[in-house]
Amino acid sequence: xxxxxxxxxxxxxxxxxxxxxxxxxxxxxxxxxxxxxxxxxxxxxxxxxxxxxxxxxxxxxxxxxxxxxxxxxxxxxxxxxxxxxxxxxxxxxxxxxxxxxxxxxxxxxxxxxxxxxxxxxxxxxxxxxxxxxxxxxxxxxxxxxxxxxxxxxxxxxxxxxxxxxxxxxxxxxxxxxxxxxxxxxxxxxxxxxxxxxxxxxxxxxxxxxxxxxxxxxxxxxxxxxxxxxxxxxxxxxxxxxxxxxxxxxxxxxxxxxxxxxxxxxxxxxxxxxxxxxxxxxxxxxxxxxxxxxxxxxxxxxxxxxxxxxxxxxxxxxxxxxxxxxxxxxxxxxxxxxxxxxxxxxxxxxxxxxxxxxxxxxxxxxxxxxxxxxxxxxxxxxxxxxxxxxxxxxxxxxxxxxxxxxxxxxxxxxxxxxxxxxxxxxxxxxxxxxxxxxxxxxxxxxxxxxxxxxxxxxxxxxxxxxxxxxxxxxxxxxxxxxxxxxxxxxxxxxxxxxxxxxxxxxxxxxxxxxxxxxxxxxxxxxxxxxxxxxxxxxxxxxxxxxxxxxxxxxxxxxxxxxxxxxxxxxxxxxxxxxxxxxxxxxxxxxxxxxxxxxxxxxxxxxxxxxxxxxxxxxxxxxxxxxxxxxxxxxxxxxxxxxxxxxxxxxxxxxxxxxxxxxxxxxxxxxxxxxxxxxxxxxxxxxxxxxxxxxxxxxxxxxxxxxxxxxxxxxxxxxxxxxxxxxxxxxxxxxxxxxxxxxxxxxxxxxxxxxxxxxxxxxxxxxxxxxxxxxxxxx
Numbered sequence: 001x002x003x004x005x006x007x008x009x010x011x012x013x014x015x016x017x018x019x020x021x022x023x024x025x026x027x028x029x030x031x032x033x034x035x036x037x038x039x040x041x042x043x044x045x046x047x048x049x050x051x052x053x054x055x056x057x058x059x060x061x062x063x064x065x066x067x068x069x070x071x072x073x074x075x076x077x078x079x080x081x082x083x084x085x086x087x088x089x090x091x092x093x094x095x096x097x098x099x100x101x102x103x104x105x106x107x108x109x110x111x112x113x114x115x116x117x118x119x120x121x122x123x124x125x126x127x128x129x130x131x132x133x134x135x136x137x138x139x140x141x142x143x144x145x146x147x148x149x150x151x152x153x154x155x156x157x158x159x160x161x162x163x164x165x166x167x168x169x170x171x172x173x174x175x176x177x178x179x180x181x182x183x184x185x186x187x188x189x190x191x192x193x194x195x196x197x198x199x200x201x202x203x204x205x206x207x208x209x210x211x212x213x214x215x216x217x218x219x220x221x222x223x224x225x226x227x228x229x230x231x232x233x234x235x236x237x238x239x240x241x242x243x244x245x246x247x248x249x250x251x252x253x254x255x256x257x258x259x260x261x262x263x264x265x266x267x268x269x270x271x272x273x274x275x276x277x278x279x280x281x282x283x284x285x286x287x288x289x290x291x292x293x294x295x296x297x298x299x300x301x302x303x304x305x306x307x308x309x310x311x312x313x314x315x316x317x318x319x320x321x322x323x324x325x326x327x328x329x330x331x332x333x334x335x336x337x338x339x340x341x342x343x344x345x346x347x348x349x350x351x352x353x354x355x356x357x358x359x360x361x362x363x364x365x366x367x368x369x370x371x372x373x374x375x376x377x378x379x380x381x382x383x384x385x386x387x388x389x390x391x392x393x394x395x396x397x398x399x400x401x402x403x404x405x406x407x408x409x410x411x412x413x414x415x416x417x418x419x420x421x422x423x424x425x426x427x428x429x430x431x432x433x434x435x436x437x438x439x440x441x442x443x444x445x446x447x448x449x450x451x452x453x454x455x456x457x458x459x460x461x462x463x464x465x466x467x468x469x470x471x472x473x474x475x476x477x478x479x480x481x482x483x484x485x486x487x488x489x490x491x492x493x494x495x496x497x498x499x500x501x502x503x504x505x506x507x508x509x510x511x512x513x514x515x516x517x518x519x520x521x522x523x524x525x526x527x528x529x530x531x532x533x534x535x536x537x538x539x540x541x542x543x544x545x546x547x548x549x550x551x552x553x554x555x556x557x558x559x560x561x562x563x564x565x566x567x568x569x570x571x572x573x574x575x576x577x578x579x580x581x582x583x584x585x586x587x588x589x590x591x592x593x594x595x596x597x598x599x600x601x602x603x604x605x606x607x608x609x610x611x612x613x614x615x616x617x618x619x620x621x622x623x624x625x626x627x628x629x630x631x632x633x634x635x636x637x638x639x640x641x642x643x644x645x646x647x648x649x650x651x652x653x654x655x656x657x658x659x660x661x662x663x664x665x666x667x668x669x670x671x672x673x674x675x676x677x678x679x680x681x682x683x684x685x686x687x688x689x690x691x692x693x694x695x696x697x698x699x700x701x702x703x704x705x706x707x708x709x710x711x712x713x714x715x716x717x718x719x720x721x722x723x724x725x726x727x728x729x730x731x732x733x734x735x736x737x738x739x740x741x742x743x744x745x746x747x748x749x750x751x752x753x754x755x756x757x758x759x760x761x762x763x764x765x766x767x768x769x770x771x772x773x774x775x776x777x
Contacts, residue, residue, distance in 0.1 A: 091129075091775060093121025098769030105758045114139045121774070131155040152340035171287040172297045179283055184298055185291075186221040189280060193273060200269040211239040225281060226291040232277055236270045335370045336363035345532075347372050347404035347418040348446035349462045350505045351522055351542070352532035357400065369406030369414050376400050399423045400531065413450040413458075420444050422531035441469045442529050457508025462522075464501040466529045498525035514554070519545030526568045539565040540576060559585035566608075575609040597624040604648075613650075620645040637666040647689075654686035672702035692720040699729065709733040715749070723755035725763070741771040 096118045104112040120133045133153040180188045193215045197205045205212055214220050224232060284294065299305045338344065338361045345354045359376025379397040401421050408415035424439035444466040451459045501524035509516045521543040524530075544563035551557070561583040566576045581603040588596045604617030622643035629636055641662040648655045664677040678696040683689070699713030713729040727749030734742040745767040755761040 089124045091122040091124060093119075093123075093774045094771050095119055095774075096769060096771040098767065101764075101766045103762050103764035111139075128156070153342055154339035155342070156334055156337040168289065168293065169297065171289060172294060175283065175287045175289070184218075185225060185280060185284065185294060186218040189221045189225070189277070190215055190218065192276065196272060196276065197269060200272055208240060211236070214239055222291060222295060224277060225284070229274060229278055232274045233270055236273055240270070333365050334363070335365045336361065336372075344374075344376075346400065346402050346420050347416070348402075348420055348444065348448075348532050349464055349501070349503055349522075349530060350448075350460055350520065351462075351503060352530070355400075355532075359400070366406065368409040369416065370404075371406065372402070372404040374400075374402055398531070407447075408449070411452075413452050415447075415449040418446045418448065420446075420530075420532055439470075442531050443467050444530050444532070455510070457506055457510075457517075460503075460505040460507075462501070462503040462505070464503075464524075464528070464530065465496075466499050466501075466527075468499075468527070468529045495525070495527060498527040499529075500525055501528045501530065514550030515548070517545060517547040519543075519547070526571060540568045541566045544581075555589050557585075557587040557589075559583075559587075561585075569607075573609065575607075577615075578606040578608050578612070580604060580606075593629060594627045595625070597626075598622070599624070614648065615650050616648065618645065618647045631667060635668045639664045644684075652687055656687050656689040657684040658682060658689060659684055672700060675699050675701065690719075691722055693722075694718045697729070707735045715747075717749075717761075719761075722757070723761040724752040725749040725755075725761060726752060727763075739773050741773070743767070743769045 096116075098116045098118075100114050100116075102112045114137060116135065116137050118133070118135045121131075123130045123132055131153065133151075135151045176182060176184070183191075194205070197208075197211070197215070201208070224235065227235065284290065289297075296305070339359075341356065341358050342361065343354050344357050344361055346352050355378055357374075357376035357378055359374060361372070361374035361376065363370045363372040377397050377399050399422065402419065404416055404418040406414060406416045421441070421443040423441055444464055446462055446464040448460060448462050451461070453459060501522065503520065503522035505518070505520040507518045522539070523541050524539065526540060542563070542565035544561075544565075547560045549558050561581075563579075563581045565579050567579070568576045570576075582601070584600045586598045590596070599620075599622045601620045601622075602618065605615045607613045607615055620643060622641065625638070625640045627638045629638075639662075641660075643661075644657075644659050646655060646657045659682045661680045661682075662678070665675070667674045676696075676698040678694070680695075681690045681693045683692055695715075695717050697713055697715040699711050701709070701711045703709050709732070711729070711731045715725075715727050715729060717723060717725045727747065729745075729747045731745040732743070734740075736742065747765040749761075749763045751761075751763060
């Protein structure tokens with residue numbers, strides 16, 4: 001080996017060694033840099049974890065967790081409303097205490113102070129929601145008496161129609177608008193099947209007359225949507241069989257290719273159409289609907305059935321569910337259940353009034369309609385100013401018993417028979433007075449029938465028969481619930497026609513024409529007594545109603561209301577009182593922001609004998625303007641009322657005649673709002689009723705710390721020669737931890753003259769209430 005070769009080998013080895021050392025050093029540098037970066041990332045991560053651990057949010061969360069474990073914290077927890085019993089819970093339950101104070105000249109009478117304690121909420125018993133409410137009012141005159149001044153209500157919560165079926169109605173609307181292009185399923189199916197079959201059968205759809213007739217029949221397509229996949233295929237094949245056999249007869253053995261093409265076309269059409277129908281069915285099922293439900297919803301949307309029929313269908317569907325058996329099934333049959341104090345219209349005539357009752361009322365759903373029964377008492381004496389007159393005409397408290405049973409339920413209408421009985425109990429000693437009216441037993445049977453006249457509305461016919469038995473006060477008062485035998489005997493012994501009543505009621509709601517009306521006519525004999533129409537006896541003749549008409553796409557609306565009734569005052573002549581009330585309203589909508597209303601009201605009482613004499617009358621005309629707009633980029637609302645009224649009274653030498661003006665204005669800013677109101681009354685002559693008066697106030701509404709709402713205002717009153725005051729008003733509402741709701745209000749005024757009626761124009765009024773929510777959502 002030569003020297004040159006040795007030198008070259010040595011240089012090569014040296015070169016490789018130098019490269020290896022360089023690579024090793026480079027890897028060490030990279031490892032050092034990587035380790036340094038990892039260390040920096042770890043330190044930064046630990047630093048951020050420490051900062052997060054001691055951040056304000058984390059410290060607050062840990063503090064709230066510790067507080068929540070204390071007794072006080074547990075009291076404010078959201079789930080404290082849950083009673084620790086299975087299947088029993090409270091929802092939206094609250095306790096409230098409110099106090100009202102009015103400064104008077106005689107504070108010792110106790111008339112200036114009243115306190116109210118209330119409990120309200122919803123109790124769920126085995127998932128049955130029950131509304132509970134109890135209210136007690138007391139003042140220093142009667143102290144706190146748990147047996148007096150109470151209102152208690154126990155009511156099964158039955159969801160309204162909109163709440164119970166809103167999901168179904170909404171699903172149908174969305175499916176129709178978004179998936180079916182606004183068409184009913186059978187109409188969409190008809191259009192699409194015609195297009196597809198023309199393509200699949202290569203324009204030979206006319207060669208299949210049975211199939212063509214079937215897909216053009218909406219009712220047949222509804223039946224097709226109710227079938228399963230195999231039934232659909234079988235139905236389509238059967239529709240094509242006649243044409244197929246006919247073609248086979250005309251095709252010779254030499255045309256087997258043509259026959260095969262016909263068979264292929266048929267099989268392909270059956271497969272494609274079946275797949276398309278199944279896609280439509282899957283979309284309907286995905287919306288939680290079926291063919292039967294959609295058909296019913298379509299009929300409801302087209303006003304072919306009413307809300308009650310749709311509700312009955314869904315109730316029947318719920319009753320078929322296995323989970324709604326036993327108690328749940330019974331609950332689904334309850335239409336209404338009320339106990340305690342409640343407002344209710346007694347069954348019977350459509351002329352019956354709502355009464356404030358204290359008792360029990362139950363209504364159960366049946367196939368023919370609801371069955372209603374109840375027992376309750378009534379102590380509603382009406383207005384205190386009419387106490388002496390009311391006390392002399394009929395006794396109270398009264399004990400009611402009532403029942404209503406459906407008789408017919410056809411497509412053209414429903415019928416029912418109702419019975420209501422009333423028994424005058426001993427007069428309540430707590431009222432401090434005695435009734436001068438003779439107590440009596442009274443009962444009435446009513447036979448009602450509704451007739452649906454399709455597009456002409458609904459007609460109701462009522463036929464009633466009553467019986468009355470006055471009590472003999474010389475006998476021991478028998479407080480009995482059931483009407484005695486004498487009353488039952490009078491039902492057949494008295495003058496039959498004079499104790500009967502016949503009524504007609506017609507209702508219509510035509511959406512297309514914008515017309516809705518409710519008119520009635522009722523005639524009764526002089527001896528007819530209906531306890532469902534509380535008051536002095538009954539009206540001999542009564543007619544009236546309401547009519548509303550929308551015109552020009554709701555740009556103009558006119559509303560008419562009237563009520564005319566004759567009350568007999570003599571059994572020998574035709575003398576009677578004639579009460580009348582006529583009202584005409586109209587509304588002009590210029591835009592969504594501006595409306596103008598006009599109103600005319602006339603009412604009065606005439607005594608009709610040989611001649612007609614006006615005893616009392618009143619005429620009033622009024623205009624209202626409403627507007628919402630922007631001022632400097634801020635929303636503003638205005639309301640202006642201008643009215644004139646004149647009254648004529650037989651006992652007054654001069655008739656009151658006055659003009660009134662009321663204006664209110666609101667202006668909304670980002671963080672507060674400004675509200676003002678002014679009322680002015682001007683006597684135009686005759687006897688002063690309100691006097692010349694100006695009452696104005698302005699208030700600023702604002703918030704502090706997000707959970708405090710305040711309103712501060714000034715007020716001014718000037719009632720000519722009666723009172724003149726200036727003052728300020730302040731209210732505050734505070735929400736604490738979403739459980740305590742505190743409200744306070746104070747109205748302080750200074751007399752600028754000595755008021756004529758100090759108690760009416762008080763210089764101080766205050767209200768304070770605190771409500772605690774056990775489970776604030």
